[in-house]
Amino acid sequence: MPTGTEHIVTAYSDELTGLAQLIAEMGGQVEVAIENGTKALLKLDRELADLTIIADQRIDDMQRRIDDMAVSMIARRQPMASDLRAIITSIHVASDLERVGDMAKQLARRSLKLEGMNLQPTFYNGVKNMTALVLRQIKEALDAYSNRDSARAIEVCNRDDEVDAMHTSLFRELLTYMMEDPRNITPCTHLLFCAKNLERIGDHATNIAERAYYLQTGKQLTADVQELQRTQIKA
Numbered sequence: 001m002p003t004g005t006e007h008i009v010t011a012y013s014d015e016l017t018g019l020a021q022l023i024a025e026m027g028g029q030v031e032v033a034i035e036n037g038t039k040a041l042l043k044l045d046r047e048l049a050d051l052t053i054i055a056d057q058r059i060d061d062m063q064r065r066i067d068d069m070a071v072s073m074i075a076r077r078q079p080m081a082s083d084l085r086a087i088i089t090s091i092h093v094a095s096d097l098e099r100v101g102d103m104a105k106q107l108a109r110r111s112l113k114l115e116g117m118n119l120q121p122t123f124y125n126g127v128k129n130m131t132a133l134v135l136r137q138i139k140e141a142l143d144a145y146s147n148r149d150s151a152r153a154i155e156v157c158n159r160d161d162e163v164d165a166m167h168t169s170l171f172r173e174l175l176t177y178m179m180e181d182p183r184n185i186t187p188c189t190h191l192l193f194c195a196k197n198l199e200r201i202g203d204h205a206t207n208i209a210e211r212a213y214y215l216q217t218g219k220q221l222t223a224d225v226q227e228l229q230r231t232q233i234k235a
Contacts, residue, residue: 012073012077015069015073015077016073016083016086016087018069019066019069019070019073019086019087019090020086020090020146022062022065022066022069022090023066023090023093023094023097023145023146024142024146025062026059026062026063026066026094026097027097027138027142029055029058029059029062029101030059030097030100030101030104030138031135031138031139031142032055033052033055033056033059033100033101033104033105034100034103034104034107034131034134034135034138034201035135036048036051036052036055036104036108037049037052037103037104037105037106037107037108037111038104038107038127038128038131040052040107040108040111041107041108041110041111041114041124041127041194042124042127042128044111044114044115045111046111046112046115048108049108049109049111049112050108052104052105052107052108053105053108053109055101056101056102056104056105059097059098059101060098060101062094063094063095063097063098066090066091066094067091067094070087070088070090070091073087074087082215082218085214085215085218086215089145089211089212089214089215092207092211093145093208093211096204096207096208096211097204097208099200099204100138100201100204100205103197103198103200103201103204104201106193106194106197107194107197107198110190110191110193110194113190114187114190117186117187119187123174123177123184123187123188123191124191126166126169126170126173126174126195127170127191127194127195127198129166130163130166130167130170130195130198130199131198133159133162133163133166133202134163134198134201134202134205137156137159137160137163137201137202137205137206138201138204138205138208140152140155140156140205140209141153141156141205141206141208141209141212142208144156144208144209144212144213145208145209145211145212145215148212148215148216149212149216150212150213150216150217152209152212153209153210153212153213153216153221154209154213154221156205156206156208156209157206157209157210157213157221160202160203160205160206163198163199163202164199164202167195167196167198167199167202170195171192171195174188174191174192174195175188209221210222
């Protein structure tokens with residue numbers, strides 16, 4: 001029969017595993033929300049837009065559940081070192097995922113505003129390409145977090161410049177369409193807001209990657225990069 005101490009250790013380990021599983025589940029729901037929100041936008045699918053908006057409530061509920069679980073574990077278990085980092089980062093990652101869910105909901109709502117407008121397929125190409133890149137960032141960031149892969153976390157952070165560059169390019173493209181024909185101003189303005197939402201999702205992916213790096217190393221990625229740059233300058 002297990003001793004009382006062994007029982008406590010096993011229960012604590014199960015709680016940490018459960019917390020990680022909740023983050024993974026929430027991440028999966030957020031990925032689906034991005035895909036559905038974008039698909040609703042590209043196809044002007046009202047039913048899918050409504051489903052995406054409703055699904056955001058489940059994402060919000062999951063964040064609250066993760067927060068409550070994390071706070072309870074800190075209060076009862078008094079974790080230290082890597083365990084404490086795991087619990088603290090779960091709170092931050094859940095917050096980032098909740099914000100990404102909000103961005104996906106905004107994409108779905110924009111699709112409802114675009115109903116009845118005649119948009120050329122070329123208008124959507126930039127949004128489609130940017131969505132693919134942002135989804136890749138989210139997936140890679142979540143993988144880095146779940147696998148505690150600091151190298152992959154760095155790769156995600158390094159690719160954030162690609163997201164920003166694509167956002168700038170899309171902004172200029174849509175602005176050109178607006179200048180060519182005043183009738184394009186309203187739909188292109190909505191698409192500009194969508195592009196900004198996607199850019200913000202990319203920022204949250206970077207945040208999650210930075211949490212993954214901290215979880216594995218106990219160090220802040222930004223501080224390590226700055227130290228590396230200082231070393232290279234001195235060399």
